[in-house]
Amino acid sequence: MQGTMEKIDDDTYELFFGPAHPGSGNFSVKLKVDGERIVSARADPGYLHRGFEKLMEYRLPLQNAVLSDRICVLESLAWNLVHAEAVDELMGVEVPERAKYIRVIMAELSRIQSHLIWYGIISIGTGFDTGFKLAFGYRDFILDLFELITGGRVYPAGYICPGGVRRDLPESAEEKILNVLDKIGKMIDFERAENPANLARLKDVGILNLKDAIRLGATGPVLRASGLKTDVRKEEPYEVYDRFDFEIPVRKEGDAYARFQIGLEEMEQSVGIIKQALKDLPDGDFIAKEFSKPKLNMKIPEGEAYIRNEIGRGEAGVYMVSDGGIKPYRVKIRGPSFLHIIPVLEFLLRDAQIADVPAIYWSLNGCPADIDR
Amino acid sequence: MVESVREKEIIENITKNFKVDVGIQRERRIWVKSPSEDLIDLCMFVKNKLGFKHLSALSVTDWPKKGEYELTYHIWSYDDKILITIKTMVDRENPEIETVSKIWGESSQIHEREMHELFGVKFKGNPDLSPLFLEDWDGPAPFRKDFDWREYVRNEYYSKDNDRESAYFGRD
Structure with missing residues (x-):
């Protein structure tokens, strides 16, 4: 925990967590502390603000697909998908079956690698260095897959684009994905082993009950760890999620350990979804005709669409309005971390101990980039 | 349904x-x-x-x-x-x-x-x-349609007298 310390009065101090902290991301929290106890916390985003919503008004949908990678660095393919779906709905594009399956496979691979980062960062934050190294090592296998399929390891450069996906899966992809999934299975077994370090640091820390969770706008794993069984993939099936058999992990405790466990169980479910999708993967086109050779002056019909997706961190949304021009008129991006690491974090840090800050912060799996999009 | x-x-x-x-x-x-x-x-x-x-x-x-x-x-x-x-x-x-x-x-x-x-x-x-x-922003609300950020950046951060930067003026 680094930063500047400023003495306010005899009893309380102000302490910065971030923005140059190796784990906090480009984001800081100002803590007012009394001894070891935190009196109040105030999130301070803006370190990474790029104004994507405004930038998208000046660009064509295919350019925006590339821009959408950068909304959240750690989950670029998932954000690609939300953006592409919004354009698809506005333009009334019929996405080919094969593309839908490839989209699901990529989104789930992206969820697994994002949860591996989550596991790694929560491990190093709570003093379990081995977990961090293992998780990032295993994540690399998935990045190799991304490189093979999309051409980019972290940024796929708009691989999931309006109309489908930019390239078909290479011939060797199926076998390689299955290979990597086996390896990920080993990592999940490792994570499953009860670890005294995680138990001691995470159990009964940062408890969020269901009523507060809904009021504070929590979604995804954070909300499920507080006891509400909800998942956009089940409630509002997009792409072909309604054809797959998977469970929604739920816990009642609402503490950091429960959130951590949810992440683990979700990885297992994602592995199952990918295996089912690979088995049923149909032949055919991978991109709709309008977009296989896109014209520069393609008009987006007048209208609006609000798309919700379940990404690794929670509910992602894109609200797109078109006035009939070739560029979107207004794009609103709703990131899950906007609520998780501003209101939820401020709420959970109140009256917590300084030593618990990393455990609470990383159990929420925030991504500062999607607040500061 | x-x-x-x-x-x-x-x-x-x-x-x-x-x-x-x-x-x-x-x-x-x-x-x-x-x-x-x-x-x-x-x-x-x-x-x-x-x-x-x-x-x-x-x-x-x-x-x-x-x-x-x-x-x-x-x-x-x-x-x-x-x-x-x-x-x-x-x-x-x-x-x-x-x-x-x-x-x-x-x-x-x-x-x-x-x-x-x-x-x-x-x-x-x-x-x-x-x-x-x-931080420290006192201009107009930046997401309004009539706020042209390109114009703003040109005027605030580029100089017409500078050879390289003058190329940005008069361009959209």
Whole structure:
């Protein structure tokens, strides 16, 4: 925990967590502390603000697909998908079956690698260095897959684009994905082993009950760890999620350990979804005709669409309005971390101990980039 | 389909109590256009009577030709699995509206704070509308359609006298 310390009065101090902290991301929290106890916390985003919503008004949908990678660095393919779906709905594009399956496979691979980062960062934050190294090592296998399929390891450069996906899966992809999934299975077994370090640091820390969770706008794993069984993939099936058999992990405790466990169980479910999708993967086109050779002056019909997706961190949304021009008129991006690491974090840090800050912060799996999009 | 029955029920329920425009956009998507005076009553009704508990997003669309801002509240119901979009218009030059932070709590408070910074909408009764992203910004609300950031950057950070930078002037 680094930063500047400023003495306010005899009893309380102000302490910065971030923005140059190796784990906090480009984001800081100002803590007012009394001894070891935190009196109040105030999130301070803006370190990474790029104004994507405004930038998208000046660009064509295919350019925006590339821009959408950068909304959240750690989950670029998932954000690609939300953006592409919004354009698809506005333009009334019929996405080919094969593309839908490839989209699901990529989104789930992206969820697994994002949860591996989550596991790694929560491990190093709570003093379990081995977990961090293992998780990032295993994540690399998935990045190799991304490189093979999309051409980019972290940024796929708009691989999931309006109309489908930019390239078909290479011939060797199926076998390689299955290979990597086996390896990920080993990592999940490792994570499953009860670890005294995680138990001691995470159990009964940062408890969020269901009523507060809904009021504070929590979604995804954070909300499920507080006891509400909800998942956009089940409630509002997009792409072909309604054809797959998977469970929604739920816990009642609402503490950091429960959130951590949810992440683990979700990885297992994602592995199952990918295996089912690979088995049923149909032949055919991978991109709709309008977009296989896109014209520069393609008009987006007048209208609006609000798309919700379940990404690794929670509910992602894109609200797109078109006035009939070739560029979107207004794009609103709703990131899950906007609520998780501003209101939820401020709420959970109140009256917590300084030593618990990393455990609470990383159990929420925030991504500062999607607040500061 | 079962869902569309519930959507019609919700729409009937709303039109019984309020004089508003409603419609079904597609499956699981309802929109309501409400005058800004009725917004708070409508929101209370939608949350407490119809169970829309999760304010998913709050957005503003700028329509300079009409001289209006369009505020859109996207609210999800965990019970019915339906998203309702409440739309209301406010004057663009003096955008003021009652806050919904008493209804949806902190989640709506933070959404309003963001929209206040980016569009300059004043949410009356919101306890905290301090800047979120932009430090030391005292220019116009940056997401307004008539704020041209390219023009702004050219004027603030580039010089016409500089050989390389002058190329940026007169270009779009």
